[in-house]
Every structure is written in C-alpha cells, then in structure tokens.
Amino acid sequence: MRLRSLLFVPGDRPERFAKAAGSGADAIILDLEDAVAPAAKPKAREAVADCLGTPAEIIRFVRINPIDGPHLEADLAAARGADGLVLPKALEAATVRSLAALAPGMPILPIATETPQAIFGLGTYGEAADHLCGLTWGAEDLPAAIGAMGARRPDGSYTAPYEMVRSMALFGAHAAGVAAIETVYPAIRDLDGLAAYAARGAFDGFTGMMALHPDQVPVINAAFTPSAQQVEQARAIIAAFAQAQGAGVVILDGKMIDAPHLAQARNIIARAEGAALPTGRD
Numbered sequence: 001m002r003l004r005s006l007l008f009v010p011g012d013r014p015e016r017f018a019k020a021a022g023s024g025a026d027a028i029i030l031d032l033e034d035a036v037a038p039a040a041k042p043k044a045r046e047a048v049a050d051c052l053g054t055p056a057e058i059i060r061f062v063r064i065n066p067i068d069g070p071h072l073e074a075d076l077a078a079a080r081g082a083d084g085l086v087l088p089k090a091l092e093a094a095t096v097r098s099l100a101a102l103a104p105g106m107p108i109l110p111i112a113t114e115t116p117q118a119i120f121g122l123g124t125y126g127e128a129a130d131h132l133c134g135l136t137w138g139a140e141d142l143p144a145a146i147g148a149m150g151a152r153r154p155d156g157s158y159t160a161p162y163e164m165v166r167s168m169a170l171f172g173a174h175a176a177g178v179a180a181i182e183t184v185y186p187a188i189r190d191l192d193g194l195a196a197y198a199a200r201g202a203f204d205g206f207t208g209m210m211a212l213h214p215d216q217v218p219v220i221n222a223a224f225t226p227s228a229q230q231v232e233q234a235r236a237i238i239a240a241f242a243q244a245q246g247a248g249v250v251i252l253d254g255k256m257i258d259a260p261h262l263a264q265a266r267n268i269i270a271r272a273e274g275a276a277l278p279t280g281r282d
Helices: 014-021 038-052 070-079 093-102 125-131 141-146 160-176 193-203 214-223 230-245 261-274
Strands: 005-010 026-031 061-064 084-087 108-110 181-184 208-211 250-252 255-257
Touching: 005 014, 005 214, 014 026, 014 038, 026 038, 038 061, 038 070, 061 070, 084 093, 093 108, 093 125, 093 230, 141 160, 160 181, 181 193, 193 214, 208 214, 230 250, 230 255
Parallel strands: 005 026, 005 208, 026 061, 061 084, 084 108, 181 208
Antiparallel strands: 250 255
C-alpha cells in the first residue's frame, strides 16, 4: 500500500469526493469525525457508504469517530467497503486490537498523539502491527487536551513538547515496522512552506504525509518521491556492495559506505519504484 499522500475530504461534502479522488493523492480519507458536525453525521455516513459502493482505483480510508463514543457501530457500517480505517484518539496497541476485533481484516491507521495518555503508548504499536498500515500523529487535539495555547510558534515551527511528540511518533512507527505518516500542514495556501515542511518530513524519516486540500497533493508527492539524484546514488551504493563480494564496508566516491547506507539505498529504490516500505500489512 503506497501512502505518500493521504487527502482528507469531509464526509458530508460528496460533491468534493471526485475532485479529491482525481487529485493525484495515493489515498483519500473520507472523514466522519472532526470535519463533520454532529447533526451532519448521518448524512455523511450515507454519502460515504454511497461512495464506497462504487469501484475506484484510489485507496479510500474512512476516519471514524473515537471507538469509545456513540457513533462507532454506524460508522463501521458506513465504512464497510473502505480499504482501511483511520482511528482517531488511539491510546495504544490495545485500542487498535479493539477496533480490529470489530472490523476484521481492515487495515488501520491510528492517529496516535491526540491525548496525553496516548504519548506513553507510542512504543506499543508493534504488538498490533498485523492490523496496521501505518501510524500518524496530530498537533491540534493534544494542545487543547492539556490547556496549551497551541503547538506552533509564530513562524510555524513546533514548540519543544510537540517536537518531542513528533519524534516519538516517528520512532514508534518505525519500531512497529509500519509506515510513518507526517501530520497535516494547516496553511493550505502556503505551498512554499508546505514544500519545506514535507521535505523535512521526508529527510527525517517519514514516508508520507496527510493533506487538507487537493493543491497540497503534488507538493507532498514530490517531497516523498526520491529524486533522480537520490536514486542514482542509491543504485551506485547497491552496485558497489554487489561488486565487493560480501564486504561489510566499501569506498564510494572517497567515502566509507557500510550496512546502514545499503539499507537506506534499498529503501530509496523501493520507494522510487512505488513499492511499499516494510509495514505490518502489505
């Protein structure tokens, strides 16, 4: 499952579904949670169910409401034809297992940092990796939950607590062996800022990113697709080790290259060829 870009679309705005699907995103997320007012949720479920009843080439997730709330049964019924579920307010692997028991075989993408308790569960997701297609985080609900004024400085950078949370989510995903999905960039008209943010995410080790607007998708796809130069360098590293007949270290362009560089090169090639990086469900 290739997940460079995942585009949210409100479930009660069916007139936007086709545009979202045609945006070039690897997946769309039909949202039944935060983007939909309580009174509009029944209408949103009908629209989502209708959408999922029609075949499509794009991957379609449904973001359900929290599993401890009153909407779960109706949300899961509407999402029956989805390719996966986005799980908000996830606390730990146990939350994933609870949902998996109700939706067997459905890949799950938890949003794993929306409450203070959830931060301490980020190291547990390997226990539920068979149910996961990735792990993502968010910087909006957590500040509200602890009474903070926000997660970002005036220049858009994260304050220290949320830099820590971002890093823990990144390492939690990789520790579980699943795709690490960067959170949204809320300034939807600031495409230059988005490009810098997405590039940083790819540099740090995220493998994809969520989007709020179709205009963001090409920028995100570009950031999470290895460049021609990166691919060329990766192929050179792989070739150098192949020629070295089992050596642990080789010299390439005057630099020492060892096993971590080889692993990174293989990941770059896999991403460039459109293959999913190692995840719990492929």
